[in-house]
Amino acid sequence: MSTWDERFSSGRYPQNPDPDPILTRYLEWAPDGRALDIATGTGRNSVYLATQGYEVDAIDQSIEGLRIARQNAADAGVEDQCEWINADALAFTYPRATYDVITVRSFRVFDRLTDVKAALRSGGMLYYQDHMRTAEGVDYGPPTERRVGANDILRSCLDLTVLHYREFRSGSEDHRGAYAQLVATKTVGDTQPHPHRRTIDPAVE
Numbered sequence: 535m536s537t538w539d540e541r542f543s544s545g546r547y548p549q550n551p552d553p554d555p556i557l558t559r560y561l562e563w564a565p566d567g568r569a570l571d572i573a574t575g576t577g578r579n580s581v582y583l584a585t586q587g588y589e590v591d592a593i594d595q596s597i598e599g600l601r602i603a604r605q606n607a608a609d610a611g612v613e614d615q616c617e618w619i620n621a622d623a624l625a626f627t628y629p630r631a632t633y634d635v636i637t638v639r640s641f642r643v644f645d646r647l648t649d650v651k652a653a654l655r656s657g658g659m660l661y662y663q664d665h666m667r668t669a670e671g672v673d674y675g676p677p678t679e680r681r682v683g684a685n686d687i688l689r690s691c692l693d694l695t696v697l698h699y700r701e702f703r704s705g706s707e708d709h710r711g712a713y714a715q716l717v718a719t720k721t722v723g724d725t726q727p728h729p730h731r732r733t734i735d736p737a738v739e
């Protein structure tokens with residue numbers, strides 16, 4: 535059993551976590567259609583995307599994570615919209631211009647970003663959150679050399695239209711983490727998409 539299989543089966547990792555608030559907030563910028571969730575874990579974002587009407591491909595190396603994610607999708611009544619792919623996301627052959635939304639949370643896809651961005655359709659949206667290097671202590675996440683540095687994700691996505699970028703620390707005193715977070719859309723020629731479901735309140739932008 536892999537480390538992640540053990541974490542999932544022991545219940546140490548949330549079995550049915552809420553989707554990322556930043557994803558739920560920005561999804562209206564994305565076209566409807568097909569989504570890819572890389573390193574889905576227990577399906578936090580893939581199940582949410584399916585409930586929003588997307589056909590979802592979800593990749594993870596953990597069979598146990600995918601088992602729980604499948605159950606979460608069934609409980610939400612969206613199992614028919616989800617394809618669970620047990621694969622190594624670092625070696626995966628990402629299809630080109632296929633997805634309207636791609637999400638990656640807490641997994642280092644940084645070295646495959648060129649292929650991940652190429653997998654977006656024109657106008658499609660990327661949400662990527664990863665662990666950051668920090669001078670202060672963190673209690674979880676990968677070692678420093680596997681963390682992104684200041685503005686790494688931002689710089690690597692400047693060929694997209696960046697809607698949101700933030701570096702932040704989170705967690706309680708004994709559960710501290712550091713993250714970089716980006717939402718960006720793939721430009722269409724010399725134009726870019728705007729929200730198609732409702733207007734975002736400019737006061738909170």
Ligand SMILES: C[S@@+](CC[C@H](N)C(=O)[O-])C[C@H]1O[C@@H](n2cnc3c(N)ncnc32)[C@H](O)[C@@H]1O
Binds near residue numbers: 538572577638639640
């Ligand atoms: C911190 S969890 C994040 C899970 C999910 N994205 C979330 O936010 O709840 C990291 C996930 O990456 C998966 N993972 C680790 N290495 C992987 C690889 N090479 N290919 C695919 N998945 C991998 C683990 O199985 C685990 O589900």
